[in-house]
Amino acid sequence: DTAVSQTPKYLVTQMGNDKSIKCEQNLGHDTMYWYKQDSKKFLKIMFSYNNKELIINETVPNRFSPKSPDKAHLNLHINSLELGDSAVYFCASSQEASAWSYNEQFFGPGTRLTVL
């Protein structure tokens, strides 16, 4: 059973296009995340949703719009794609996040986005 799944695994597209990445978790977690990993392998948080409510938005361009239809899903839509958006995007989930509590994050396999 796949705990956190993402589709597609690879996404190659032209600059200016709009694309979406889907994420689903079957762990019953309350919190989901989107991370961006650049070519130097630096992993940076983009968004976090807790029970479908946005709790973290890390100065991400508003071309990126997350949507959480329910607790098990967190999708990422990107408008007007730019060359600099090329990266690997990871979805993750955990038990309910709080300011000081820690929980294990379970990561999806990643989506490699290439913008030409």
Next chain:
Amino acid sequence: TQLLEQSPQFLSIQEGENLTVYCNSSSVFSSLQWYRQEPGEGPVLLVTVVTGGEVKKLKRLTFQFGDARKDSSLHITAAQPGDTGLYLCAGHRDYKYIFGTGTRLKVLA
């Protein structure tokens, strides 16, 4: 400016050698986690340390959280080729995890 700096950035060693990876910050974290990531996959949690000065052992891996909860280290004894991967530390603060710059380890047979 990266909040969590890891060193070394790259490490290539022979099987059987020992190594230590460092994760340093000027910020205090409520907890710190270590992950390992293999090519084409997402990071997988190895350990969480919570208390300043805490030491945790996971088979040949020893993790330590600094007394001031600003830094951490990962020591691997008798490294094996299966230890090869990208090691990431992640500090937890204000609802989020801030990841370190990463250490790419290669263990040669």
